Amino acid sequence: MILPDFSQAKVLIVGDLMLDRYWSGGTGRISPEAPVPVVNVSGSEDRPGGAANVAVNVATLGAKVTLLGMCGHDENARILKEKLSSFDINCEFFEVPERDTIxxxxxxxxxxxLLRLDFEKSFADVDKSALLTTFNQALDDVDIVILSDYAKGCLSDPQSLIRAAKQKGKKVIVDPKGSDFEKYANATLITPNVSELYAVVGEQDNEQSLVASAQSLKASLSLDGLLLTRSEDGMTLFETGEDEFHLPAKAKEVYDVTGAGDTVVSTLAVALASRLPMQAACVLANLAASVVVGKLGTSTVTNTELALAVGEQSVHLDGGVMSEEQLAIAMRASKSRGERIVMTNGCFDILHSGHVSYLEEAAQLGDRLIVAVNTDRSVTELKGPGRPVNNVNRRMAVLAGLSAVDWVVPFEEDTPQRLIARLLPDILVKGGDYKIEDIAGGKEVIENGGEVKVLTFEDGVSTTGIIERITKNKLS
Structure with missing residues (x-):
């Protein structure tokens, strides 16, 4: 994927404005007044937050931004405007003298x-007629609208904004809040997280019921799409006329999730305004989120960082570590596109050159390669005490980073027979000197019209051999 030219995109944002303030310092003792640490404050930093952070994210990607919102007539409003002006953001703030800037x-x-203190009072009961008038005027010169709802009152009547935008043919993305999503009906796309979705449809016991609930909600609200953000489980797009599209989380390290949702909605808007299809826009949003959670505090993603992330993941942008249920959904979508799916399994405790060459050979047999990985318990059962050396999450992360591998899934049993019988790949592959009739899951794959193949491992290379050499060197 090549990033489009975001500089031509024009985005209109309406939502709850906030100032994020950070006090930082060292802690070396506990207060004698209460069991809390004493922070010797040595630094202070102000950053745009809420809808203002969304605007900064959009501007950092190179798009043109107009931001509408409500604030107080105070010093923090002045600071917020000053911060935003440095990003060349067109601010249309409606000051309410009897309110403080959130x-x-x-x-x-x-x-x-260590602690967060909120200074806020809702703007819900404040007259919005001037804001709506300015919004209608601004619509003529934008490509897309973002409604950034933090339930602070600026978006007390989102329907009036959605109707106005849709009447002028503008797409509307909503970052929702609360348990009433009816107020977002007829938007183009909404981006709830799992907790927000459950607040509307109730908690779901499994992947199938979650998918059904999300699809039903999307249909009832007459949305074009619903993007469910799922933290460490990635995100799933439910788009009208398309199968569910799951994107595993791509973050290598997570330092702070503050503002990650803002980054997702911002990247989506800029990508859609640049005429990318919804699935491609979600791929970029997922990668942008993986970058921003690796930073501390409310942060943004630059074009360069996003381009590098795309480059690192260009082989399988929708691949990675998945649950069994998520993989089943991804496989259905893959097979509907006529792709041939190859599957193999193993412990992959210490990844070595023999593993890599074997997986590369397996991948060449089809369009997609699944690697099923033994959990720690099953590795110990098979290999004995002291194994695995690397836990299952580390093993799966390394495998997911290989260009040959599309999907990685764990299994708990001693053999993957049940998993293979459920997924039924087109080609089942095993390395070594196995007989086809002895390969777990092979019978079910063949009965389903698939193939089972045995590939050779690289001679003289094995995890057990590596461990033995390491142990011998330590003893000598």
Missing amino acids: TKLRVMSRNQQ
Whole structure:
């Protein structure tokens, strides 16, 4: 995937404005007044938050931004405008003298958040007629609209904004809040997280019921799409006329999830305004989120960072570690496109050159390669005490980073027979000197019209051999 030219995109944002303030310093003692750490504040930083952070994210990607919102007539409003002007953001703020600008103060020490203090009062009962008039005027010169709802009152009547935008043929993306999503009906796309979805449809016991509930909600609200963000489980797009599209999480390290949702909705808007299809826009949003959670505090993603992330993942942008249920959905979509799916399995405790060459050979047999990985318990059962050397999450992460591998899934049993019988790949592959009739799951694959193949391993290379050499060297 090549990033489009985002500089031509024009985005209109309406939502709850906030100032994020950070006080930071060292902690070396506990207060004698209460069992809490004493922070010696040595630094202070102000950053745009809420809808203002969404605007900064959009501007950092190179798009043109107009931001509408409500604030107080105070020093924090002045600071917020000053910060935003440095990003060349067109601010249309509606000051309410009897309200304070919403401010969130975070106390930090050693890169950890110790405390958050919120200074806020809802704008829900404030007259919005001037904001709506300005919104209608601004619509003529934008490509897409973002409604950034933090339930602070600026978006007390989102339907009036959605109707106005749709009447002028503008797409509307909503970052929702609360348990009433009816107010977002007829938007183009909404981006709830799992907790927000459950607040509307109730908690779901499994992947199938979650998918059904999300699809039903999307249909009832007459949306074009619903993007469910799922933290460490990635995100899933439910788009009208398309199968569910799951994107595993791509983050290598997570330091702070503050503002990650803002990054997702911002990247989606800029990508859609640049005429990318919804699935491609979600791929970029997923990668942008993986970058921003690796930073501390409310942060943004640059074009360069996003381009590098795309480059690293260009082989299988929708691949990675999945649950069994998520993989079943991804496989259905893959097979509907006529792709041939190859599957293999193993412990892959210490990945070595023999593994890599074997997986590359397996991948050449089809369009997609699944690697099923023994959990720690099953490795210990098979290999004995002291194994695995690497836990299952580390083993799967390394495998997911290989260009040959599309999907990685764990299995708990001693053999993957049940998993293979459920997934039924087109080609089942095993390495070594196995007989086809002895390969777990082979019977079911063949009965389903598939193939079973045995590939050779590289001579003289094995995890057990590596461990034995390491142990011998230590003893000598």
